[in-house]
Amino acid sequence: MSLLIGSGARGALFGLAFLAWFVLAFGGEGVNIWPMPKSLSLGSQTLYLSKDFKLTTQGTKYTDGxxxxxxxxxxxxxxxxxxxxxxxxxPSSPVLAGLSVTISSPNDELNFGVDESYKLDVPAAGNLTYARIEAQTIFGVFHALQTFSQLCHFNFDKRIVELYSAPWSIIDQPRFPYRGLLIDTSRHYLPLPVIKGVIDSMTYSKLNVLHWHIVDEQSFPLEIPSYPRLWSGSYSYSERYTVADALEIVQYAQRRGINVLAEIDVPGHALSWGVGYPALWPSSECKEPLDVSKKFTFKVIDGILSDFSKIFKFKFVHLGGDEVNTSCWTNTQHVKDWMNKHGMNATGAYKYFVLRAQKIALSHGYEVINWEETFNNFGRELSPKTIVHNWLGGGVAQEVVAAGLRCIVSNQDKWYLDHLDATWQGFYMNEPLTNITKPEQQKLVIGGEVCMWGEHIDASDIQQTIWPRAAAAAERLWTPLEKLANDPRKVTGRLARFRCLLNQRGIAAAPLAGPGRAAPLEPGPCLEQ
Structure with missing residues (x-):
């Protein structure tokens, strides 16, 4: 083997470093499935997929209407x-004729906590035999199909598809029910095809929640029929989403087993709201956070969530609540007068706003997710249906679950994709249940989420910023703890192969060999990047 890295001293240094990485990456791995299933066994036979590879169903209650x-x-x-x-x-034998699928539940409604487990069996020698998938729901079948796709390979010599290492027996289910990815369309607009591409890419690593941070202080791109001037706060006339666009994204995701979590971040991060409705600003000189003293503010929130309830069917809505600078309230006379009248200081007004927004969301049938500052400031007074979204750092999740509330982990030191120097190894080793040992409290950590904040990414570079680092977190969220590697070097080769698979599927996943989001080192094959 010859690894040509460069010339001179620089090339020699790169060559030694890369050779060490390469040996660690590709030594001794036989199974190249990502994320790793709960349990599996395999053989050594190669099967050939029939050109007329078929789908059959048997003993199933699911009609696929x-x-x-x-x-x-x-x-x-x-x-x-x-x-x-x-x-x-x-070849005439051994040929795999198709997939036989059995689904126990006739229901294909995507709800939080839906059974995503599956069994996948691929037989050994035989002619025109069928692989078998058994699942409780169609959503388990989705995951089984993704796993099956990773067992298959195109043979360039024979121009056919082969399946290696049969027989396979795989039993699988997710470790956490919430496995999320945040995208941010307020800092940079993302066209609909780009969002759909992100959704497609999520399915390959079995992520199941797209957290859509739709609006923020910079722009308000979404049409709100109840308050149609809100999207006057968009960047431009063409950088907008209609109601039909949003519904299309939701339905596109649902048909792939992915829920869409919508977010409006209140009362801070909402300056763009006032472009269409200036009354939402405390004053023309001091425009954020939203005016806590006006009934109109909460009428608008009620209108938005009413419209949301017709589009975003996920049981949760995200109301933000982070980074609230209350100086506009204390420096605006009519807001100061309102706080004095109600015996509040700025901290009390912040709590009042968050709790009132929560009640509005609950009235529309949602359970509420808030960023962790709300818990840090007045956790005992949050709705018991609140899910606290940890982002500032470690240690918060254990406090949240000790208080009896649910938690999503996204600590920024490990799972923020906009930190371009954050390594995939750090993503892989970030454990949501750190220092949470009681089983009843562990169940309150419903999962985790990697966050693709959009200040410095747009449609041109979002995929390579997400992948493959998000995949490293995806295995942490899917695979049982006892099956996870205690050293990321043990999974480097498998993740490198998955990254190359993403590239083959049209997903612009960045190389592994580099700090954070990296460019290819030198000319060479995919697996050496």
Missing amino acids: SGLLKEAFGSMVDLVKVNHILDGRV
Whole structure:
């Protein structure tokens, strides 16, 4: 093997470092599935996929009236072809004729906590045999199909698809029910095809919640029928989402087993709201946070959440609540007068705003997610249905669950993708249950989320900023703790292969060999980057 890294002293240094990395990356791994399943066994036989690879169902209560199963199967077949033309001759034996799917539940409604488990069995020698998938729900089948797609490979010599290491027996289910990725369309607008591409990429590593941070102080791109001038705060006339656009994103995600969590971040991070409705600002000179003293402010929030309830069917809504600078309230006379009248200081007004917004959300059937500052300041007074979203650092999750509230982990020192120097190794080793040992408290950590804040990314570079680091976190959230590596060097080769698979599928995942989001080191094959 020859590794050409560069010339001279610089090339020699790079060569030694890279050779050490390469040995660690590709030594001794036999299973290249990402994320690693709960349990598996494999053999040593190669099967050939029939050119007429079929889907059959048996003993199933699921009728596929919505076409979800047929659509997911067709997408999987396209993935294993990797856009190649299958014009070779399939040997007469051993041929895998198709997939036989059994689904226990007739329901295909995507709810939080839906059963995502599955069993996948691929037989050994035989002609025109079928692999078998058994799942409680269609959403378990989605994950099984993604796993199956990683067992298949295009043979360039024979121009056919092969499946290696049969027989396979895989039993799998997620460790956490909430496995999220945040995108931010307020700092930079993301066109609809880009968002759909992110959704597609999430399915490959079994993430299941797209947290859509739609609006912020910089822009308000979403149409709100109840208050149609709100999107006057968009960057431009063309950088907007209609109600139909938002509904399209939600439905596109749901058909792939992904819930969409909508966020409005109140009372801070809302300067753009006042472009269309200046009355929401405390004053024309001091525009943020939203005016706590006016009934109109809460009427607008009620209108937004009413409109949301017709689009975003996920049981949770995110109301933000972080980084609230109350100086505009204390420096604006009519707000000061209102606080004095109600016996509040600025901290009390902040609490009043958050709790009133929570009540509005609850009235529309939502349970509420808030950033951790709300818990840090007045946790005991939050609705018991609150989920606290940890982001500032470690140690918060254990305090949240000790108080009996649920928690999502996104600590910025490990799981913020906009920290471009944050390494995939740090993403992989970040453990949501650190110092949480009681089983009843562990259950209150519903999962975690990697956050792609948009200050310095847009449609041109979002995918390589997300991947493959988000995949490292995805295995942490999916795979049982006892199956996770205690040293990220043990999974480097497997993740490198998954990154190359993403590239083959049209996802612009960045190389592994570098700090954070990196460019390729030198000319060379994908697995050496």
